[in-house]
Amino acid sequence: MNSTRELEFPELSELSSPSPSSQLSPTTTIAETFIPPRRSSILSQTSSNEEHGRQSMDSIRSRQSHLLAAVATTQDAFRQLILIEKTVDTIAANRLPSMLVKVVHDLIARVTGFISTSEDIAFNQNVHPDCLDPFLRCRTSIYCQASALTNAVGNYSENKGTVAAVLGEARHVHSSCVELLSALNSLCEMNERKPSISSMSTICEETESLLDESSECAKRSFESNTSVISKITLTNSVSESGDLVLDTKGAVKGGSVEALVEYLTSPDHIDGEFTRNFLMVYRGFTTSPDLVQHLIQRFKISPPKKFSIDELREWVSLKRDVVRQRVVDVLEKWVSIHFMPDDEQDREAITIVNIFIKNKMYDMDLILAHQLEVTISKNIHRSVTSSLSLNSVFLQHSVATGNSLSIHDINPMHLARELTLIEFDLFRKIRPIDILRKTLNSEHTWEGGKASTSFSNKVADWIILEILDKDSAEGRKVVIEKMISVAKACQYFGNFATVFSIVGALQSAPVHRLHQTWSLVDSQSLLALGELKAITASSKNFQTYRDALLASSDLCIPYLGLVMTDLIFIHDGNPDRLSGALINFSKYSKMSDVLSCVVEFQQRRPPFVRSAVLNRYLWSHMTKTSADAASLYNISLKCEPRVNNHGK
Numbered sequence: 001m002n003s004t005r006e007l008e009f010p011e012l013s014e015l016s017s018p019s020p021s022s023q024l025s026p027t028t029t030i031a032e033t034f035i036p037p038r039r040s041s042i043l044s045q046t047s048s049n050e051e052h053g054r055q056s057m058d059s060i061r062s063r064q065s066h067l068l069a070a071v072a073t074t075q076d077a078f079r080q081l082i083l084i085e086k087t088v089d090t091i092a093a094n095r096l097p098s099m100l101v102k103v104v105h106d107l108i109a110r111v112t113g114f115i116s117t118s119e120d121i122a123f124n125q126n127v128h129p130d131c132l133d134p135f136l137r138c139r140t141s142i143y144c145q146a147s148a149l150t151n152a153v154g155n156y157s158e159n160k161g162t163v164a165a166v167l168g169e170a171r172h173v174h175s176s177c178v179e180l181l182s183a184l185n186s187l188c189e190m191n192e193r194k195p196s197i198s199s200m201s202t203i204c205e206e207t208e209s210l211l212d213e214s215s216e217c218a219k220r221s222f223e224s225n226t227s228v229i230s231k232i233t234l235t236n237s238v239s240e241s242g243d244l245v246l247d248t249k250g251a252v253k254g255g256s257v258e259a260l261v262e263y264l265t266s267p268d269h270i271d272g273e274f275t276r277n278f279l280m281v282y283r284g285f286t287t288s289p290d291l292v293q294h295l296i297q298r299f300k301i302s303p304p305k306k307f308s309i310d311e312l313r314e315w316v317s318l319k320r321d322v323v324r325q326r327v328v329d330v331l332e333k334w335v336s337i338h339f340m341p342d343d344e345q346d347r348e349a350i351t352i353v354n355i356f357i358k359n360k361m362y363d364m365d366l367i368l369a370h371q372l373e374v375t376i377s378k379n380i381h382r383s384v385t386s387s388l389s390l391n392s393v394f395l396q397h398s399v400a401t402g403n404s405l406s407i408h409d410i411n412p413m414h415l416a417r418e419l420t421l422i423e424f425d426l427f428r429k430i431r432p433i434d435i436l437r438k439t440l441n442s443e444h445t446w447e448g449g450k451a452s453t454s455f456s457n458k459v460a461d462w463i464i465l466e467i468l469d470k471d472s473a474e475g476r477k478v479v480i481e482k483m484i485s486v487a488k489a490c491q492y493f494g495n496f497a498t499v500f501s502i503v504g505a506l507q508s509a510p511v512h513r514l515h516q517t518w519s520l521v522d523s524q525s526l527l528a529l530g531e532l533k534a535i536t537a538s539s540k541n542f543q544t545y546r547d548a549l550l551a552s553s554d555l556c557i558p559y560l561g562l563v564m565t566d567l568i569f570i571h572d573g574n575p576d577r578l579s580g581a582l583i584n585f586s587k588y589s590k591m592s593d594v595l596s597c598v599v600e601f602q603q604r605r606p607p608f609v610r611s612a613v614l615n616r617y618l619w620s621h622m623t624k625t626s627a628d629a630a631s632l633y634n635i636s637l638k639c640e641p642r643v644n645n646h647g648k
Contacts, residue, residue: 426455
């Protein structure tokens with residue numbers, strides 16, 4: 001189906017403000033929709049008495065604020081129709097008719113509320129009744145077109161029409177709504193130009209003052225000056241359950257799972273950092289099935305008792321529907337980013353969500369149910385990260401094909417590139433959840449971390465053996481200088497993992513004790529090695545390394561050992577629970593910050609490609625490198641025997 005430009009209301013300087021988030025108006029019957037006020041009642045409303053003319057500024061603010069909300073909710077209804085048109089091919093044929101009928105009826109209800117609010121403002125303008133004619137014509141046109149829209153969707157339900165016909169009639173309604181706003185704006189401007197000297201002078205002065213205020217002021221009045229709104233929003237607490245603790249900066253410090261989910265889906269704000277942290281580490285204090293059950297219960301939110309009809313309508317538009325949208329947003333994030341197809345608990349959770357969609361959610365909100373169902377279908381079958389091994393990061397070669405190349409033949413920069421590519425392939429497949437689980441349970445097996453650690457050890461062993469394999473001190477000196485150059489190149493590429501491996505190899509006992517060899521290493525290489533040692537030094541909690549990590553704006557492969565050290569330090573140094581058995585969320589937020597850095601670094605891909613020749617060379621050496629510390633030290637003693645009783 002051809003793409004359709006999204007319908008939008010124009011920006012009106014006097015009447016618009018930042019639109020509230022997606023909100024739904026209460027349902028209105030079709031019979032009620034098409035009963036416009038009579039002309040006589042309109043004229044009588046414009047002939048207000050003295051007392052009515054002096055209504056308070058708060059009343060005017062309230063009317064304008066309701067108009068802003070009505071415009072936003074009506075626009076949202078048009079967007080829902082556009083969504084149906086864009087996704088009609090993916091909607092089950094048996095669901096489309098009922099979905100269209102519900103959305104069109106909802107649209108008409110919203111348009112009716114929009115017209116009613118517009119009338120309230122128009123009929124309180126101090127203008128001659130004849131000046132209302134353009135506004136009244138637009139209003140009548142909307143009623144007629146809404147009737148045609150109802151007929152069009154009825155015909156489609158009876159297989160006598162098309163979706164395109166329904167959308168065409170909806171566009172006519174939209175066009176008339178825009179004209180109605182324009183006519184209303186003209187009335188307000190007219191009222192501002194010609195203030196009355198009659199009994200309506202007071203309200204005109206107040207209207208002029210209101211029109212001069214900024215849209216931000218109008219937004220504030222919408223949020224704070226409507227008594228009904230203040231009764232149904234969470235202005236006095238961020239959690240209905242009360243089990244939420246905030247720190248002095250307003251960040252979440254702790255709470256029950258229920259309270260954290262309430263905050264996660266709050267209609268009053270969107271805390272992106274909290275959402276990121278929560279989804280990154282929620283498995284530390286709950287399970288995926290438990291989480292989706294809490295989100296489903298949140299979606300089923302019910303109104304407080306003893307609400308009037310008006311209060312209930314406000315609650316539906318300003319709270320229930322916003323909460324439902326937030327729940328779907330969170331579930332979509334979870335499915336798209338954090339769902340693991342190979343995890344048994346995640347598969348159980350997705351089954352719970354699918355059952356809810358099919359059995360309950362479609363009856364509660366067709367659009368959101370379809371939206372979530374499509375997201376799940378796109379992600380449920382995504383590939384599972386394959387089991388990693390050291391061999392999996394090498395191209396498939398025969399070992400013999402790499403034997404013809406010598407370390408002396410390789411440019412240090414090229415070797416650093418190949419090592420970086422291999423290191424990154426291993427690093428990017430490490431899942432944050434596995435790092436978290438390894439932190440919380442040292443017995444947890446994680447293939448990604450195991451393969452990365454194995455490669456780092458293989459690199460160090462290979463370098464030690466490459467040095468000790470040379471018969472002369474001069475030969476060993478050349479290899480040491482070569483490896484220092486490779487480490488500097490890795491530092492340049494942001495491959496700190498390999499930097500730690502190379503420096504560790506050069507500082508290992510079998511190599512460090514080769515005094516005769518080190519005496520031949522040139523001063524420039526020794527200076528470079530000093531800089532590398534400073535980066536890997538543990539002084540001040542690896543401050544030099546951390547500064548280098550923060551300064552890296554391109555590719556960055558961190559030292560995994562320090563990532564684990566940081567997480568274990570946070571885990572061991574902070575309790576899991578606060579007083580009252582509330583979850584210590586500040587602890588998990590700190591852990592999320594570390595994991596988020598890992599995720600960010602995994603998105604930065606190396607700007608170069610594999611070299612088959614160098615890959616064969618590394619394959620041939622890495623796969624055959626196997627020596628324990630004692631064996632390596634014995635080889636070192638053969639290279640340079642102890643010179644005296646105190647020699648090493």
